[in-house]
Amino acid sequence: MMQHAPALIVLIPMLLAPLVAMLRSPGAGWALFTAGAAGSFALSILVLEQVWSGGVVSYAMGGWVPPFGIEYRIDLANGLVLAVVSGIALLVAPFARASVAHEISEPRQYLFYACMLLCLCGLLGIAATGDAFNVFVFLEISSLSAYGLIAMGRSRRALLASFQYLVMGTVGGTFLLIGIGLLYAVTGTLNMADIAERLPATYDSRVTHAAVAFIFVGLSIKVALFPLHQWLPSAYAEAPSAVTAFMAATATKVAAYAMLRFADTVLGEALVFEQLPVGEIGVLLACVAMIAGSLVAIFQQDLKLLLAYSSLAQIGYIVLGIALGTADGASAGLLHVVAHAVVKCGLFVVAGVVIYRLGSERLDALNGLALRMPGVFAALVICGMGLVGVPATAGFVSKWALLQALIAEQAWVAAFTMLGSSLMAVIYIGVLIERAVFRAPDTSLSDTGITPLGAKLSLAALAVLTVLIGLWSDPIAQIANGAGAGLFEAGR
């Protein structure tokens, strides 16, 4: 059983999805989604523990020995990403039950859970696989189900947002496919470790350079790095709340992991960062994203849009870590993947609860939140502080690591940009808290009364995790450090 764990992590949600579609019951759909997420999460933790004690785990799909067959290769970096993605799915599940029942019409609810399972399968697959073409296939599985999920949003704008994401996402995915095709043309293999081994001989080939360009532009669309981010704000704002909470914490993060894997392991840092200016371009775009995203977030009047623009800025932090091209930068990027996943998932669940109870996502709905829903308000404050990076929260740990990596590289401008962006986060989170504490509740909005138990569970778990990672950061920091070093080692 344990030896098949790397494959089962991906296969459990994949096999449950058609089962949910056949059972046609929302209750069974939710139960199977929760069970699938829990199963994948438990196996991810077991595999991560195995990697931590025994080194890289390699799984030959179907018994075909790599590099001939498809290899699933789990090291600390993707072990961590697998645990985060499946963990977030598990934490969103309790909230999803009530939120989905509220936002999506009954006959479509089971399809929602089937799509969520497929999306989860795709995201886990991208993280687990050691085969370049497999990355493309899983990317499209997760994207196609994401288009469907976003289109289930309440207003008709969700349809347009989904279509725009479909166009940009497909162009991004196809760019990645071109890049992988060019890599295959110069190396004759699709296995990541094999490509890494054979590629140095072709470092001067123009085909290889074109492959690097296509891969990074394609992944930048999926990561939503400025200026390829247009799809993200409307998609996040219009999608059902549970989808936004899940996707904001996982979809862009997995794409960021793919970027890390291609930059450091598959293509090799000598090509990407020394020979070609991917690092410089990445740092520049990340800095613009951090400032522009935070600045736009300050002026938003819609809670979900505000959080979406803040996500753009946070993606800047992650890409900044990746673009430094050092092991410290990579581990800081991974840490921020974890921290931001937990924190932003919590904030989007808060937004979902506000929509559930008050039926509005305008910032006015937050007025008087501290009195109306003290528990939800507490979660907003804790996760908000995590986003800003207040000490003793998750955001502080990752931002501190990133700052240290930046100082080690003497990237002063980037370091100050990062601090400036964090100060702007104080403003937009401050605006939310100010409204919640000092303004009188908007009486025109009728409160449905109670926060669903599941949402309380999700919120409590995410808030506790935010503080827990902040106070007890050693295990995760150690894994991230090992992962950063491991990524670079594998590329040599």
Add this chain to the structure above:
Amino acid sequence: MSDVLGFYPYIAVAILLMIGLYTVMAHSNLVKKLIGLSVFQSAVFLMFISLGRRDGGTAPIAPMEHGHAVVDPAIIYSHPLPHVLILTAIVVGVATTAVGLALVVRINESYRSIEERDALASDRKVDEQLDQAG
């Protein structure tokens, strides 16, 4: 010159890529956008299939003589792996087009138009009415 001619599939790929990408960006009609997307993807399929052509290549089960595989120069050998990869990519492309067309149907139902411009304008109008009301 022969170099350029030898690479003619790749020139076709580049032209198709540009046509597809331009159609996606320049047109406001959502169906035309999807057509552009399909052309764009087809270009990549063609690229992969062109990669499969090997001069002097042979299948691993070719007849052997004196320890060497007998290669008939008249037979053009194609590497099967890129074909198989592209079979997968074609399925992905079909799925994308299907999801896209389904979205266009729903957009047409709720906006009464398949022009992106009209749909955005109609959303803006609703916003303005809400602002005036509030």
